[in-house]
Amino acid sequence: MARNEEKAQSMLNRFITLKNEEKKKPKERRPFLASECRDLAEADKWRQQIMREIGRKVADIQNEGLGEHRLRDLNDEINKLIREKGHWERRILELGGPNYTRHSAKMTDLDGNIVDVPNPGGRGPGYRYFGAAKKLPGVRELFEKPPEPKKRPSRWEIFRRIDASYYGYRDDEDGILEKLEGPAEEEMRAEKLREWQRLEEVKREAKRAVKSGEVAGVTPGVAEILFEGEEDVVEEERREKEKEESKKEQEFVVHVPLPDEKEIERMVLEKKKMELLKEYTSEDLLKEQLEAKALLNVQR
Incomplete structure (x- = not known):
């Protein structure tokens, strides 16, 4: 063991290590703003790097034994990386690259069903939970569906369930009523x-x-x-x-004589004649006519 340490600490070995490090390019850091990148290939490279980091952290957050605080920190880091990935995807689209946001993953609940949690816990729009973080106190309730209130059936639904059995038309089909009514009917007869x-x-x-x-x-x-x-x-x-x-x-008792039908017709005809005479003759002519009838003793 001591021999190996002596070899590593020798002047020649240290010289070779320094020379190799000088030949290496300086390690590149991801730009803080996606808008600073002007190359489509670099933007896609930084997006792939973020995807790898998200994958590692999502694998780590599946462990329920990390504790509540560590799980919450990991979930925050994953959401931060997801937001950064969205910035790079929009930048790639601006540079003429493919649209990665079209096939973005959806949030699912503990059973694997897709849910829409726009603002859970007041952490901003689009905040998502992964792995064991879905089972933390206060988070599980976000994925539980509230019980639907019992709706009062409408009039149409009530009448839709009414059939012949409701009016008693099928009471004889089971044979029970016939067995009960048969002896009673014979006794009544x-x-x-x-x-x-x-x-x-x-x-x-x-x-x-x-x-x-x-x-x-x-x-x-x-x-x-x-x-x-x-x-x-x-x-x-x-x-x-x-x-x-x-x-x-x-019965109706008549105490005065009533005119018959012929007498009524004669009186109506006489009245119409008088009305016509009033329209087409003068008063002097009517007086002369009445005087002549009186002299001749004409009643009509």
């Missing part, structure tokens, strides 16, 4: 049939009692039927009386 048979039997007994003249000794059911028949007769008489009274109220 049997009950109505028994009631009808009882009434028919009572009516027959009532008819036999009326024919034989033994109405007083009939059974209670027969008396009930007869009482109902009597009520029907009374109700019919009451209706007949009401009809007669309404007819009497509708």
